[in-house]
Amino acid sequence: MNLRENVRLAPYTTLELGGPARYFVECASESEVRAALAHAAAHELPVFVLGGGSNVVFADEGFRGLVLHVAIGRDQGIAFGERDAAAPEISAGAGADWDTLVRGAVERGWTGVECLSGIPGSVGGTPIQNVGAYGQEIAETLVRVTCLDRATLERRTFTARECEFGYRDSRFKRRDRGRYVVLDVTLQLRRDTPPRVRYPELRDAVTRAGSLDAAAPADAVRLVRQTVLALRRSKSMVLDAADPNARSAGSFFMNPVLSRAAFAELEQRWHSTGGAGAIPSFAAGDAVKVPAAWLVERAGFVKGYRRGGAGVSGRHALALVNLGGTSAELLALAEAIRAGVKGRFGITLECEPEVVR
Ligand code: NAP
Numbered sequence: 295m296n297l298r299e300n301v302r303l304a305p306y307t308t309l310e311l312g313g314p315a316r317y318f319v320e321c322a323s324e325s326e327v328r329a330a331l332a333h334a335a336a337h338e339l340p341v342f343v344l345g346g347g348s349n350v351v352f353a354d355e356g357f358r359g360l361v362l363h364v365a366i367g368r369d370q371g372i373a374f375g376e377r378d379a380a381a382p383e384i385s386a387g388a389g390a391d392w393d394t395l396v397r398g399a400v401e402r403g404w405t406g407v408e409c410l411s412g413i414p415g416s417v418g419g420t421p422i423q424n425v426g427a428y429g430q431e432i433a434e435t436l437v438r439v440t441c442l443d444r445a446t447l448e449r450r451t452f453t454a455r456e457c458e459f460g461y462r463d464s465r466f467k468r469r470d471r472g473r474y475v476v477l478d479v480t481l482q483l484r485r486d487t488p489p490r491v492r493y494p495e496l497r498d499a500v501t502r503a504g505s506l507d508a509a510a511p512a513d514a515v516r517l518v519r520q521t522v523l524a525l526r527r528s529k530s531m532v533l534d535a536a537d538p539n540a541r542s543a544g545s546f547f548m549n550p551v552l553s554r555a556a557f558a559e560l561e562q563r564w565h566s567t568g569g570a571g572a573i574p575s576f577a578a579g580d581a582v583k584v585p586a587a588w589l590v591e592r593a594g595f596v597k598g599y600r601r602g603g604a605g606v607s608g609r610h611a612l613a614l615v616n617l618g619g620t621s622a623e624l625l626a627l628a629e630a631i632r633a634g635v636k637g638r639f640g641i642t643l644e645c646e647p648e649v650v651r
Contacts, residue, residue, distance in 0.1 A: 295319055295329045295634040297360075303352040306344060306363065307401065308414055308533060309543050311599060311621045312352025312531065312650075314344075314360035322365045323391070324477055328447055331475075334360045341444070343475050343648055348417030349423075349543055353651040354621045364418055365372075365389040372417075374398055381482050388418025388476045392425075399483055400519045403512025406435040406483035409496065411522040412532045414510070414544065418476035422466045422648075428522060429493035433459035435481040441474035450474070462548060486511050489518045499525055529610040542613040543647040546628060547586040550641055557582040560639060567638075586635075586643055587611040593634035601627050625649065 301318035304310045304516045317339065321327040331604045340359030344350065372395050375382040382404055394413050396407050409430035419425070420432045420638050421439045436454045443450060454515070458465040464575015467476060491497045498505055500521045508516045526532045529541035550558065550630040557575060564573055569592070576583045590611045597609040603619015614631075616625055632643050 295321075295326055295333065297330075303356060303361065303362070305343075306361075307347035307350055307543075308354065308541070309351060309616045309621075310541055311616050311624060311626070313354050313356030313357075313621075315357045317360040318363065320363045320365050321362060322368070324366065324442065324449075327362065327364065327366070327442055327475055327477070330362045331442075331447060334362075334584065343444075345419040345476075347390070348413075348415035349419065349647045351543065351606055351621055351625065351647050351649045353410050353649075355651070357650055362475070363389075363498040364416070366473065367417070374396060374402065377402060378485070380485055380575070383480055383482050383487060385478060385480045386417040387478050388416060390417045392417050392420060393417050395481075395520070398456055399481075400515050403510075403515055404483035404485055405487040405489050405515050406430075407432075407481065407510060408489050408515045408518040409491075409493070409522055411519040412526040414533045417479050419460075421457055421464055421476065421479060423462045424457075424460060424464050428496045428525075429491075429597070431459070432481075433457070435483055436479065437461045437482045438480045440477045440479075442477055443474055445473070449477075461551065461583075466534040477619055486507070489515050491518060496521060496525065530607055531610065538617070539607040539609050539615055540611070541616045542607060545586070545646050546633075546645050547590065547612060547643040549586045550589075550643065551581045551583050551604065551643075560584070560641065562639060584641075589641060589643070590631055593631065593638045595631050597635060606631075608648075 298318045300314045302314050303312035319330045321330055334395040341363050342357055344363045346359050366389045368389035371387035371390040373385045392413055395417060396411050396591045399407050409428040413425060421436060424431050424433050433454055441450050491500055504517050529538050534540045537549050561573055574585055574588050595606050597611050598605055602623040603617050604624040605615050605617050607613035607615045614627060616624060635641055635643050
């Protein structure tokens, strides 16, 4: 175990923010994770488990315990199943790069994760919030997740059903929050199956780029990936060192899902306070999903808004960007936005990234 001291956390996050970890250990195997957890328990150190760093804000003061960086399978840690299988499997260590997995699946012409192209972060983070985009989510292809119980050091495997997935949600965010370290993930994809493009924004963009109907399934999958990457790039939602808007944690706020009664109240409030036009909304079962970006902009925090060293991305109102400032500045901006949305609409936005103090 290579235990290091006072390691700056900023380079391990896509926001590039955060002070030092008192202790930091990179774990490339299950046994290293076990050793790190045992060490932390013996020394009564709080532990933070870090994956790809795409969904975390570390405080400027850093973290006074042990940061356990999961690097299992980071190098060559993705096992692609038989090319010819009808339902090929992919297994990957938690530390493997998510988009490398997606690229490998798409290169093989396999269907099931193409809409999840270009999402920053590691494989191990994907089941936690049931990562999804453009009408597809990991719950549709995941078959198992192997985890290590942080307290008992027992191994446990969960099926997709046992993960209790919901919209950007799973048991790992709720009743088992903080309990497990994800070790590896197995997905099952499909071969010779046309991709389903349900999301209108994506469907329109794919149609402009080429014809899905005329394409063989493997080519259609590639076209969808290319289109998703282009869409994400246009919103600065892919990692790009040259793009100042990309120094973010992706979406900073969850899209609120309201009961029909709460949505009616929201509409009433919007119109009675001079709001013009309809509030964009989408059915989510019996409830209504409202784009958080719309609320943020209507509360006055428009794209490109800047406050000190933090700002709202010039390309997407849901992404907060580090403009050379501090975590404190970024979190202050997040709080100002939450207060603004609460004041204007009566809705409390939930932050998506984990804030670690
Ligand atoms: P967007 O397309 O601007 O959409 C904003 C919101 O409107 C989302 O809640 C989205 O739902 C909803 N929406 C838009 N069109 C819809 C439709 N036809 N039917 C149902 N709902 C619709 O979103 P964006 O911020 O640019 O992100 C693009 C995609 O990446 C979205 O799917 C978004 O959820 C996803 N994303 C996911 C994560 C994550 O998993 N943590 C982070 C960032 C972005 P959905 O959220 O259900 O798509």
